Amino acid sequence: MPMGPLCPRSWALCLFFFVSATWSFYIPGYSVTRYNDGEAIPLLVNKIFSDHTQLQYAYFDLPFVCPPSGNKHGGSPFGSGQSISLNLGEVLRGDRIMTSDFELEMGKDVECQSLCSAEVGRENVKWARQLIKENYVIEWIVDNLPGATSFVTVDRSRKYYASGFKLGYRDISPATGRSRYFLNNHFTIVIRWRGVPEGGKVIVGFEVYPKSISAEDRLEGGCPKDVHKQQDGLGLFIAPDMSRLREKYAGLSYIPEDDEDDDGATLKIPYTYSVYFREENKVDWANRWDLYFTNQEEGSMTHWLAIINSLTISAVLGVTVFVIWSRTVQGDIKGRGDGAMEDRKLKAQSRRKRSGEKKGEGLLDNADVENEADMSSDDESFEDTSGWKLLHGDVFRIPAYSGLLAPLIGSGMQLLFMATGLLLLSCLGILNPSFRGGFVSVGMGLFVFAGVFSGYFSGRLYKTFGGSTWRKNTLITALLFPGLSFFLVLVLNLFVWAQASSTAIPFSTLIGLLALWLLIQVPLVYIGSWAGFVRATAWEHPLKTNAIARQIPLQPWYLRSPAGPLLTGLIPFAVLFIELLFLFKNLWQDKSGYYYVFGFLSVVSTVLLVTVVEVTIIATYSQLCSENYHWWWQSFLTGGSSAFWIFAYCIWYYAFKLHITGFVSGLLFFSYSFLACAVYGLLTGTVGFLAAYAFVRRVYSAIKVD
Template identity: 35%
Template sequence: MAQARRWIPTAILLVALLLEPCAGFYLPGVAPQDFNQGDELQVKVNKLTSVKTQLPYDYYSLAFCKPGKVLNSAENLGEVLRGDRIENSPYVFRMLEDSYCNIVCKTDKLSKKNARKFKRKINEEYHVNMILDNLPLARLKPTADPSYKAYDRGYHVGFKGSYVNEASVEKHFIYNHLSFVVHIHKDPNYKTSRIVGFEVTPFSVKHEVEKSWNGPADTKLSTCSRDGKRRVGADQPFQEVEANEEIIFTYDVAFQFSPVRWASRWDMYLYMSDDQIHWFSIINSLMIVLFLSGMVAMIMLRTLHRDISKYNQLETQEEAQEETGWKLVHGDVFRAPVHAGQLCVYAGTGVQFLGMTLVTMFFALLGFLSPSNRGGLMTVMLLIWVGMGAVAGYSSSRLYKAFKGTEWKSITVKTACMFPGIVFSAFFVLNTIIWGEKSSGAIPFSTMFVLVLLWFGISVPLVFLGSYLGYKKPAIEDPVRTNKIPRQIPEQAWYMRPLFSVLIGGILPFGAVFIELFFILTSIWLHQFYYIFGFLFIVFLILMVTCAEITIVLCYFQLCSEDYNWWWRAYFTSGSSAFYLFLYATFYFFTKLEITKVTSGILYFGYMAIISYCFFVFTGTIGFYACYWFVRTIYASVKID
């Protein structure tokens, strides 16, 4: 045991060192960066994204201008899993120095293959994403209210259209001129400045060379000038995407002083949706669920108080009356269920989920997992999940010993491998599909190796350690004795059948989260930021209370009808909310998304099935343990001979 305790920290340190070069464990953009006039500003490029395909691609998968040497930025584990591919670009600014008509490059004549790639990305409405000082590039969207500013991340690769005299011929045009605006904030007490905004207005311009091409630095264009006198406008001919076309990429950059401080520079990105609707929906859901929970709690307390008083009074008066209701099954209520070991495995995994969620919420509320830390949320969740392996092993072994089980090693192996194995297998299949599409969203082999190393190098040993400690503890004693011969369960009414009661039980927990679920799905599939972790924490608490109360109520009704097989039903009662989550995800797919590719649809439903499965384990465990506490409490409160 002492050797195991010495080995665990060593293993964690070893894995951290292995992860450092390939995953880059750091939190980007935590500290502000100060710039002096003339300092070089390097623009980085990120993946190409589309809400229509959900398949990210590397920026240089298209024939864009490249720097002398393409360098990959260090990315944390979460960024890699999200498909981020951050690289340098030929777009380089000088702090506080406006410049116009900067020529980036002139491409060679487009091949048919490259022209088809551009057209395909334009048809699928792909966005180009860039980063400056850890700020994503934003484009101002036109709105009906001029006073309200809304932004999109990045800009489209191009657009489809036709000239006036060719109305019947639809052509593809590329945005090859970018007009950047860098917003800076200057504190009067300091000489340096900080970047607080990064905007772009894209144009499609068929550039014309005045004399001859002499390279980007020495060539003059008749369509724009470096002194800004001839500016690019919407009235100029568009740059068409066709084979054998030569495309000249240019950009302008202007610096504007802004009153926005560095601490508030992410506000423009976080206000991309209508926050008033968000707040109203959350408060409305909160009040409804709190009211329902209060009613359920009041009914349960009054009913149970009356039942316990009645039973104890009968025992005191020594009335030889036949027992009725939930007291009648006291000799069978703690009988081990069918597949008790499997129930222990799922309960332990659910406790691991609960611990991971609580710790992640804590860090999110403190601001460590803000959107500026790209991939930070996913990285922290994975690491905390691995660290909670000891809790999973301890919980499953304690419950298994209460069932008088003896094969604790087998249960430990299942706890360590079953749920992660199912999720990893599904994830591997989906990743293979993404790899077949040659998308940058495909997880590299090195990252797969890191995930397996985290699993078997840290999580599995911690599960065994927790299981060993849990099984050493004394077995949980039941408040009543279990009869040797099981009692016959009477015929149940239709509304007490397992399927009906389970499906009814999942409605209320899902109702507690479905409003917030809309915004979470929007942030995942429509590439928006999710940032209101305070509201999410409140919804999380409501979800736990709701799962516990609805499971307790239905379990009480089940015991009153003399059905003592409550173990698995308690798990499925609150866990069935995952079924409604998947149904809502299906509804969201057909009403909010514009996915047309079969591959993208498979990826969407595959990932949502994984999320629903995780939600089932999480909510089912909460309901099960709440019901376990409830049953032990009520049977310990009555006098039974």
């Protein structure tokens, strides 16, 4: 498998492609839904989420909201409370989408409509206060658009959306100084539309303005007398039963008024809503998601600075690699075998001895002067054959634990195929915000399909290492990484299930994932491994390995300890960390899942992989020059070492940027961060290994051993 250097023009074309993809946004939905006046518009309820916790809850699982009545609305064959079929990605991200009792008709404004009147006990009121304290927001969906809170920039030149709207709010009582909690129980829904040439109207905006209105002083139908006036909020408070408390704390001088034992007392919560349709001709249907990203576009300059920073680092490393390449492959690297070098060394010693004797007798003539020059030339040639050239008989020696390295490289190739496919589909616009859960669903499909590549590379590398039990290697490849990941997710699910959160993966979904793994991926890995081990030939090395291993001299400190790979990992991390700011903010703070700058991420990812290749080649060359032929594992660890710094960055981000509270939320954060860093480390470690393997093969293929 000869691996030559890539043409610089190829890199330039690749970079141009990814930079041009930076401006790609997304392909709009495959079908536009048009509504006529009076036509029913379904409003779907989903979940509540917060940036203070990783636990999400389905909207209809909340005991203090209007439960679904089961009635059919707008000619729909499904009653309210009917679950909408979800793809795998939606389920894994905690979505629980259901039909609701809200009645929306295109073009029909509703001043006020009563939804229901819920009654809740003390325990449920206490839970509602806790959710408001943790800043939970609600997500509803209309025409595949999430209900948004509308904001305006400081100069009032632009408007942008934030997905979701607040469940409630709290303030401080001026009388007692304690926190008071108010639940939003009136929702002003604004649907923004525009006409289309084909006829009908399309929805280009979905805004929700929540409000808390007291249950007192209402009309007969349940609506407030004037929903637009400033009114007292609906406080989440049930007055204590003093007679019960006096009986319970009889004989005590102090009676706690905050005793919230369930005594059957309830709080009445009336829910109402208003609907307004407003024409919006400034927004096209194809660009209706832009408002969700207007606030993020302010970081475009930062994205470009990140790209310039990464290109600068990569260029400096590229010059270093070019110098190394010129000194080795392009220069005169005629090596010698160990026997030839020993003979040359003996001849040099003999000449020095004879020269010393003649010097003592004063008998040096012109011939001796020439011999002295030849001796000097031989010494220079001997020095030229030192360092990495001395390892020609050991550089391809089978590494320790090769039965583990081959499956890891196979899994890394599987992840590399998945990541490349996801970035490519995202840049082309196939994976876009309107395809809810599509990123995770397609990623899972690509990962399962890439089991063929995992098995092939693992089997062929295992054969190159001289392995014979390829079926055992196949099982390790198919079960090691997916099995550990599945086990981690299963353990985490036990904690989330105990919290009754929608973040928990349903049991049926776990069974489906298990079936995908064992019934589809494992056979694909077996097929790939059979092709790589049985059908394909082992990769041939340009030099034979000596029977006796060469003794490795004392190594520098950075080659004797884990500090070496960790320090080299700082360079790829420097390429990536600016983009991590945006990625982490989207995943852990906004939690909208609408990360859209895949063009920038693709450019940074490409430069990152190039940087990993360059760093690994430099580190491998330094190791070989120190006469250390254990480069196999070292190249893998060097390539993936930046994962350590990313995990350290996760710890810093958790401590200084997030407001996560609770043991389960912290456990979820660190566990999924560790899993993501492991995936990243496995992927970049594989890239580093392949780069070092190609470099070593190319360098030593030019050596001629006598």
